Amino acid sequence: MTKPPLPDPRRTLTLRDVSEASGVSEMTVSRVLRNRGDVSDATREKVLLAARALGYVPNKIAGALASQRVNLVGVIIPSMSNMVFPEVMMGISDTLEDTGLQPVVGITNYSPEREESVLYEMLSWRPSGLIIAGLEHSPAASAMLESAGIPIVEIMDIDGEPVDSAVGISHRRAGRQMAEAIIAAGYRRIGFLGTKMPDDHRARKRFEGFRDGLARAGLDLADEEYYAGGSALLKGREMTETILKRTPDLDFLYYSNDMIGAGGLLYCLASGIDVPGRLGLAGFNGVELLDGLPRKLATMDACRREIGIRAAEIIAGKRPSGVIGGEVLELFPKLQPGDTIRKV
Amino acid sequence: MTKPPLPDPRRTLTLRDVSEASGVSEMTVSRVLRNRGDVSDATREKVLLAARALGYVPNKIAGALASQRVNLVGVIIPSMSNMVFPEVMMGISDTLEDTGLQPVVGITNYSPEREESVLYEMLSWRPSGLIIAGLEHSPAASAMLESAGIPIVEIMDIDGEPVDSAVGISHRRAGRQMAEAIIAAGYRRIGFLGTKMPDDHRARKRFEGFRDGLARAGLDLADEEYYAGGSALLKGREMTETILKRTPDLDFLYYSNDMIGAGGLLYCLASGIDVPGRLGLAGFNGVELLDGLPRKLATMDACRREIGIRAAEIIAGKRPSGVIGGEVLELFPKLQPGDTIRKV
DNA sequence: CTTGGTGTTGTTACCGCTAACATAGCGCGG
DNA sequence: CCGCGCTATGTTAGCGGTAACAACACCAAG
Numbered sequence: 001m002t003k004p005p006l007p008d009p010r011r012t013l014t015l016r017d018v019s020e021a022s023g024v025s026e027m028t029v030s031r032v033l034r035n036r037g038d039v040s041d042a043t044r045e046k047v048l049l050a051a052r053a054l055g056y057v058p059n060k061i062a063g064a065l066a067s068q069r070v071n072l073v074g075v076i077i078p079s080m081s082n083m084v085f086p087e088v089m090m091g092i093s094d095t096l097e098d099t100g101l102q103p104v105v106g107i108t109n110y111s112p113e114r115e116e117s118v119l120y121e122m123l124s125w126r127p128s129g130l131i132i133a134g135l136e137h138s139p140a141a142s143a144m145l146e147s148a149g150i151p152i153v154e155i156m157d158i159d160g161e162p163v164d165s166a167v168g169i170s171h172r173r174a175g176r177q178m179a180e181a182i183i184a185a186g187y188r189r190i191g192f193l194g195t196k197m198p199d200d201h202r203a204r205k206r207f208e209g210f211r212d213g214l215a216r217a218g219l220d221l222a223d224e225e226y227y228a229g230g231s232a233l234l235k236g237r238e239m240t241e242t243i244l245k246r247t248p249d250l251d252f253l254y255y256s257n258d259m260i261g262a263g264g265l266l267y268c269l270a271s272g273i274d275v276p277g278r279l280g281l282a283g284f285n286g287v288e289l290l291d292g293l294p295r296k297l298a299t300m301d302a303c304r305r306e307i308g309i310r311a312a313e314i315i316a317g318k319r320p321s322g323v324i325g326g327e328v329l330e331l332f333p334k335l336q337p338g339d340t341i342r343k344v
Numbered sequence: 345m346t347k348p349p350l351p352d353p354r355r356t357l358t359l360r361d362v363s364e365a366s367g368v369s370e371m372t373v374s375r376v377l378r379n380r381g382d383v384s385d386a387t388r389e390k391v392l393l394a395a396r397a398l399g400y401v402p403n404k405i406a407g408a409l410a411s412q413r414v415n416l417v418g419v420i421i422p423s424m425s426n427m428v429f430p431e432v433m434m435g436i437s438d439t440l441e442d443t444g445l446q447p448v449v450g451i452t453n454y455s456p457e458r459e460e461s462v463l464y465e466m467l468s469w470r471p472s473g474l475i476i477a478g479l480e481h482s483p484a485a486s487a488m489l490e491s492a493g494i495p496i497v498e499i500m501d502i503d504g505e506p507v508d509s510a511v512g513i514s515h516r517r518a519g520r521q522m523a524e525a526i527i528a529a530g531y532r533r534i535g536f537l538g539t540k541m542p543d544d545h546r547a548r549k550r551f552e553g554f555r556d557g558l559a560r561a562g563l564d565l566a567d568e569e570y571y572a573g574g575s576a577l578l579k580g581r582e583m584t585e586t587i588l589k590r591t592p593d594l595d596f597l598y599y600s601n602d603m604i605g606a607g608g609l610l611y612c613l614a615s616g617i618d619v620p621g622r623l624g625l626a627g628f629n630g631v632e633l634l635d636g637l638p639r640k641l642a643t644m645d646a647c648r649r650e651i652g653i654r655a656a657e658i659i660a661g662k663r664p665s666g667v668i669g670g671e672v673l674e675l676f677p678k679l680q681p682g683d684t685i686r687k688v
Numbered sequence: 689c690t691t692g693g694t695g696t697t698g699t700t701a702c703c704g705c706t707a708a709c710a711t712a713g714c715g716c717g718g
Numbered sequence: 719c720c721g722c723g724c725t726a727t728g729t730t731a732g733c734g735g736t737a738a739c740a741a742c743a744c745c746a747a748g
Binding site for chain 1: 356399401402403404405406408409414424425430433434437446448449451464465467468469470487488491493575576577578579580581603606607610614632633634635636637638
Binding site: 027058059061063064065066067 | 703705706707
C-alpha cells in the first residue's frame with residue numbers, strides 16, 4: 001500500500017490539485033483558468049495564486065475531449081527545404097496568432113503515400129481546420145478530406161477542383177504569361193530548366209502553361225534540362241553550362257524556380273555572357289532572399305505569404321464575406337521583369 | 345424529438361460505430377486497430393473491413409487521455425526564415441519517422457515571452473518529449489521545463505547549464521577558432537558584421553568568442569556594423585559597402601552568418617576588390633544553399649542536421665549508451681576555409 | 689470427467705476536463 | 719417577511735478511448 005494518503009510529488013498535476021490548494025471546486029478552477037463564466041475577483045485571485053505556485057499546466061487532451069473543441073489547425077505541405085513553404089507558414093502563423101488557433105505541420109516530401117499517412121495522423125487529432133498544399137490527392141486522401149467534417153483549404157494552386165475551399169494562383173496561367181512576355185521581348189530559341197519531380201503538380205502545370213504559351217506563337221522549346229536534389233544554386237550553374245554547351249544558340253532560359261535561376265545568372269555573369277542582350281533569363285517565385293544578387297532575375301511572385309494569410313483567415317472564419325465554405329480565392333502573381341529580360 | 349434512433353450520418357464516427365458494424369465489442373475493435381493483444385484472424389478481418397468501409401479515423405485525443413501516452417514531440421525553435429532551423433527540423437523528422445513519434449513545431453521569433461507561451465501551450469498537450477533551441481530561458485520557462493517530467497533536449501548550444509540533455513556546438517569556441525585562423529593567415533584589421541538581436545544568444549557567444557580570440561593575440565575589432573530585418577543577401581552588400589567606406593583599411597570581414605557573408609562576397613567581386621588577397625571574408629553556418637557562388641565563402645559548419653538527428657535519438661530513447669537523461673553531446677564544427685581566406 | 693492451460697472476447701472503471709444544470713446566498717420591492 | 723432575480727459556486731454525467739481483469743470456449747492431459 002504505497003498509494004493512499006501522500007500524493008506522489010512527481011505525478012503531474014490536475015485540476016483537483018489546484019482545487020484542493022485553493023479550497024474551491026474543480027469547476028471553479030476550470031472557469032478561472034479559461035476566463036469563462038462569472039467568478040468573483042477574490043476567488044479568481046486565490047485560484048490563480050495556487051495554480052501559479054504549483055506550476056499547474058492544464059491538460060488540453062482532457063479539455064479537448066470534454067469540450068469537443070480542439071484549437072489545432074493541421075497544415076500539410078510537401079517540403080521545408082526551399083523558402084516557399086516556410087514563407088507560407090509564416091503567413092499562416094501570423095494570422096492565427098490572435099485567434100487561439102495553433103498550426104501543426106506535417107511534411108509529405110511530395111509523396112502521395114506520405115501525404116495519406118500524415119493526413120490520417122492529423123485527422124486523428126480532430127483539428128478544427130486543415131490547410132493542405134495542392135489539389136491532387138490519392139483517392140483515400142480525398143475521401144478523408146471530404147468526410148472530415150471540418151473546413152479544408154487547399155493552397156498554392158487553383159487549377160482544379162477543390163474539396164472545399166482553395167487559395168492560390170493559376171500556375172498554368174503563370175507559365176503562359178511568362179511565355180508571352182518572353183516572346184514579346186523578341187526571344188525565340190527558348191530553353192527550359194527544371195526539376196525531375198513527377199509529383200510536383202504546380203511545377204508541371206507551370207511547364208504546361210509555358211509550352212502552351214509558346215505553342216500559341218508557333219514556337220516550341222528548343223532544349224530542356226532537368227535535375228534532382230543537391231544545392232539548387234550550384235545545380236543552376238551546372239545545368240546552364242550543360243544546356244548552353246549542347247544548344248549554343250539558345251537566347252532564353254526559363255528556370256522552374258528562382259534558386260536555380262540565380263545559379264544560372266551567376267554563371268552567365270561569370271562567363272561574360274551578355275544578359276539580357278544575347279541571353280535572357282527568368283525564374284519563378286520571387287524569393288526575397290535573392291534581392292542582393294548583382295542583377296535582378298526576372299521572376300513571378302507566387303504570393304506565398306498572402307496565400308498563407310488568406311488560408312488561415314478562411315479557417316479562422318475571418319473572411320469578410322459571410323461565405324461558409326467552398327470559397328475559391330484566386331491570387332494574381334505579377335511579372336517582375338528585373339534586369340534579365342530585354343525591354344521592348 | 346429528432347434524436348433517438350437514426351444516428352446522425354454526419355456525426356464523426358466512434359469505436360462504437362465500428363463495433364456495431366462488425367458485431368464485436370469496442371474493446372476488440374480497439375485491439376485490432378492498434379495491433380495489440382490477441383485477436384483471431386477472422387475477427388481482425390471483419391473489423392478492418394468495417395472500419396475501412398465506414399472511413400473510421402481513431403480519435404487520438406480520447407486514446408491519449410485513456411492511455412496516458414502521447415506520440416508527440418514538441419520542437420521549439422526561434423525561426424524558420426533562414427535555412428538553419430528547417431535543416432535541424434529535417435534531421436529531427438527523418439529520425440522520428442520510424443518511431444511512431446510525431447514532431448510538433450512552435451516558433452518563438454527569438455522572443456522570450458513567446459517562448460514561454462509556446463512552451464506552456466506545448467506542455468498542455470503532454471508531449472512525450474521536448475526539443476528546444478538554446479540554453480537561455482526565462483525563469484518561468486525554466487521552471488516549466490524542470491517540472492515537466494519528460495525528456496528535454498536543448499539544442500544548438502552547449503555553452504551553459506542544460507535542464508536535462510543538450511546537443512550542440514560551442515559557439516564561443518567556434519568564434520575563437522575563426523579568430524585564430526584569421527590571425528594565422530596574417531590579417532590584422534578585422535571588422536565584424538552581424539545582426540542586432542539581443543536574444544540570439546548563439547550569435548552573441550560566437551561574437552564573444554571571436555573577440556576573445558582576437559584579444560589573445562593583442563588585437564581588437566577595427567570596426568563593426570549591424571542590421572536587422574530585410575533580405576540578408578542585400579543587407580550583406582549594403583553593410584559591406586558601408587563599413588569599407590567608413591574604415592577603408594580593413595583587411596578582413598567576419599560575418600555572423602553566411603547569407604550576409606555571401607552578399608558581402610558578391611559586393612567585393614563586383615567592386616573588383618581582391619579577395620582574399622587585399623580583403624578576407626568569412627561567415628558562419630555552412631549553408632549548402634550557397635555552394636553555387638562564384639567563390640566559396642570561408643565558413644564553419646554548425647552541424648545542423650546532425651544536431652536534429654541526435655536530439656531526436658535522445659527523445660526516442662535510441663542513444664546507444666544506456667544513458668537515461670542529462671546527456672550533453674558536443675559536436676565539433678570544422679572550419680571550411682573556402683576561397684576567401686589567404687592560404688598560409 | 690475433471691482440471692488447467694491457452695487463446696479470444698467482453699466488462700468495468702477510469703483518464704482529466706467541461707457542458708449543463710442545480711443550488712446557495714443575497715439584496716430588494718411589495 | 720416573502721419570493722423574485724441576480725450572481726457565485728457546486729454536482730453530475732459524460733467526451734471516446736484503453737488498462738486491467740473477468741469470462742468464456744476449447745482441448746489435452748491426468
